[in-house]
Amino acid sequence: MHWVFDTEMNTVNSKVKLKPHIIVSGLTMAYGDFIIQRDLNFTINHNDIFIIMGGSGCGKSTLLRHLIGLKSPAKGQIYYGDINFWDAGPAERSRIMRKCGILYQKGALWSSMTLAENVALPLEEYTDLPNPAIKEIVSLKLALVGLAGYEEFYPSEISGGMQKRAGLARAMALDPEILFFDEPSAGLDPVSARRLDDLILELRDSLGTTVVVVTHELASIFAIGSNSVFLDAETRTMIAQGDPHMLLAETVDPKVKEFLTRGKTVSAETFSGWKE
Amino acid sequence: MLHLASVVPEQKDSQQKKKRQPFIYVVGQNAVLFATSTVQMLGFIGEATLSCWNFLLGKARFRRIDLLLFIEECGAESLPIVTLISVLVGLILAFVGAVQLKLFGAQIYVANLVAIAMAREMGALMTGIIMSGRIGAAYAAQLGTMQVNEEIDALKTMGISPMEFLVLPRLFAMVLMMPLLTLYSDLLGIMGGAIVGVGMMDITVVQYLTQTQATLDMANISLGIAKAGIYAIIIALSGCMRGMQSGRSAAAVGEATTSAVVTAIVGIIVTDGIFAVLCDALGI
Numbered sequence: 001m002h003w004v005f006d007t008e009m010n011t012v013n014s015k016v017k018l019k020p021h022i023i024v025s026g027l028t029m030a031y032g033d034f035i036i037q038r039d040l041n042f043t044i045n046h047n048d049i050f051i052i053m054g055g056s057g058c059g060k061s062t063l064l065r066h067l068i069g070l071k072s073p074a075k076g077q078i079y080y081g082d083i084n085f086w087d088a089g090p091a092e093r094s095r096i097m098r099k100c101g102i103l104y105q106k107g108a109l110w111s112s113m114t115l116a117e118n119v120a121l122p123l124e125e126y127t128d129l130p131n132p133a134i135k136e137i138v139s140l141k142l143a144l145v146g147l148a149g150y151e152e153f154y155p156s157e158i159s160g161g162m163q164k165r166a167g168l169a170r171a172m173a174l175d176p177e178i179l180f181f182d183e184p185s186a187g188l189d190p191v192s193a194r195r196l197d198d199l200i201l202e203l204r205d206s207l208g209t210t211v212v213v214v215t216h217e218l219a220s221i222f223a224i225g226s227n228s229v230f231l232d233a234e235t236r237t238m239i240a241q242g243d244p245h246m247l248l249a250e251t252v253d254p255k256v257k258e259f260l261t262r263g264k265t266v267s268a269e270t271f272s273g274w275k276e
Numbered sequence: 277m278l279h280l281a282s283v284v285p286e287q288k289d290s291q292q293k294k295k296r297q298p299f300i301y302v303v304g305q306n307a308v309l310f311a312t313s314t315v316q317m318l319g320f321i322g323e324a325t326l327s328c329w330n331f332l333l334g335k336a337r338f339r340r341i342d343l344l345l346f347i348e349e350c351g352a353e354s355l356p357i358v359t360l361i362s363v364l365v366g367l368i369l370a371f372v373g374a375v376q377l378k379l380f381g382a383q384i385y386v387a388n389l390v391a392i393a394m395a396r397e398m399g400a401l402m403t404g405i406i407m408s409g410r411i412g413a414a415y416a417a418q419l420g421t422m423q424v425n426e427e428i429d430a431l432k433t434m435g436i437s438p439m440e441f442l443v444l445p446r447l448f449a450m451v452l453m454m455p456l457l458t459l460y461s462d463l464l465g466i467m468g469g470a471i472v473g474v475g476m477m478d479i480t481v482v483q484y485l486t487q488t489q490a491t492l493d494m495a496n497i498s499l500g501i502a503k504a505g506i507y508a509i510i511i512a513l514s515g516c517m518r519g520m521q522s523g524r525s526a527a528a529v530g531e532a533t534t535s536a537v538v539t540a541i542v543g544i545i546v547t548d549g550i551f552a553v554l555c556d557a558l559g560i
């Protein structure tokens with residue numbers, strides 16, 4: 001299905017010269033003494049759509065929190081270009097973050113503001129645009145995520161999926177260089193999820209945005225992913241990385257295979273177990 | 277079915293559940309906790325002070341509309357409960373005083389008692405306690421919920437200081453409104469006293485008011501107002517601090533709210549005690 005569009009996309013992608021945007025090296029993440037993941041090494045290139053995948057609770061959101069400066073690593077480094085993100089000091093970090101847009105797992109819209117005010121706040125903070133221009137951009141961004149006409153609604157007055165999409169509009173407000181999405185399609189119907197994938201591809205192609213997506217939506221992983229890393233909860237480290245299609249074709253790791261084939265391998269065993 | 281349950285292997289040290297610890301261990305742990313929470317509190321106060329400084333330099337950012345909403349919330353909307361409590365406290369003070377003063381026929385001094393007590397102590401104290409419950413708790417719950425929803429994270433990654441954007445307008449609203457509410461409370465307390473004085477002890481309204489006017493001086497009133505300003509800071513900061521420190525669950529928000537009210541009330545009473553000693557030493 002989606003796979004078909006995709007070969008084409010990947011060839012387009014390989015023409016772009018690979019330039020590292022974010023480099024994670026030897027990263028260990030922990031809450032106190034409780035290690036979530038250790039020894040993570042991967043590179044996110046410019047123009048990548050980079051997928052972070054893995055079972056529920058394996059530390060994907062935690063990894064994202066490290067990448068966006070909310071939680072400091074227990075060990076290891078994160079580089080944005082040449083800059084060591086966590087050694088650079090708060091001023092430099094916030095300068096880097098200004099070029100990033102983030103969609104949180106729970107939407108994280110500011111509940112005391114309307115959708116329009118939510119999307120407008122970053123524009124008011126970081127641009128000198130006059131109010132009418134801001135208003136126009138806000139309407140455009142909301143329309144892009146299918147929320148035209150919801151400008152004056154408060155986050156509590158719209159559904160969970162709509163909150164997610166509004167969060168996306170806010171993340172895109174400043175046309176950032178890097179977009180981080182934490183499970184963008186969770187809570188969306190298949191059609192909206194598909195439209196979201198198209199939007200992500202469009203953003204990458206037209207604006208040259210680097211996109212980092214946490215997701216377990218298989219269709220989405222194969223439709224948009226150009227590179228990926230697979231985190232495993234049991235061994236507490238990454239057990240695979242690379243283009244999701246290649247992973248599917250080449251991996252020998254049963255866990256990765258199980259994940260990428262919706263658990264076909266294990267369920268076969270399960271059923272044979274049941275028969276006895 | 278059993279097979280399905282064993283498909284996902286158990287995480288070994290995800291069993292972080294505490295075992296029963298020896299008494300000494302628990303004491304030590306609590307001592308360390310107390311130390312770290314004190315450091316956190318000082319850190320929070322420091323950060324808030326810096327934000328205020330930024331505000332004075334014109335660099336702090338928050339929405340004016342937020343400030344107005346908070347002013348309405350802690351000002352106008354608090355009037356009914358402050359009215360009720362203040363009148364009742366005035367009544368109670370007058371009753372207690374009346375019984376004693378009647379013994380040596382000095383009923384008129386009920387006016388002095390009520391006026392001084394309200395202006396110096398009870399006006400600010402009662403308003404403070406009401407506001408701890410009404411506003412301190414609300415602030416903690418608001419910020420705690422924002423923590424749960426990752427709204428505060430979203431502010432931080434946007435490069436907007438939550439201290440300036442969320443805490444400052446709440447703090448300013450309280451500092452502006454508490455002194456006014458306290459003045460209002462003083463007035464109503466005196467009215468409550470007058471009801472008892474006039475209604476039960478054959479003092480005329482004019483007598484009562486002249487007596488009140490004669491005893492109350494600016495020093496007493498401004499002492500109460502100064503206290504109110506400090507209580508306002510205590511209430512707003514403890515509410516905001518507990519909210520910001522809240523964990524990411526509904527239970528944690530509940531705990532934050534409780535803890536905000538407890539912190540605020542303890543803070544108020546301790547400060548009041550310090551004031552009492554200071555005033556005695558300075559002869560105010």
Ligand SMILES: Nc1ncnc2c1ncn2[C@@H]1O[C@H](COP(=O)(O)OP(=O)(O)OP(=O)(O)O)[C@@H](O)[C@H]1O
Pocket residue numbers: 031034036055056057058059060061062063105
């Ligand atoms: N504040 C915290 N304190 C301690 N441990 C935490 C905390 N937050 C998360 N964890 C632990 O970190 C692990 C990873 O959590 P995380 O939210 O990153 O998972 P995830 O991969 O995003 O899962 P999901 O797909 O369900 O969102 C969990 O097992 C959890 O126990």
Ligand SMILES: [Mg+2]
Pocket residue numbers: 060061062105182
């Ligand atoms: Mg997550």
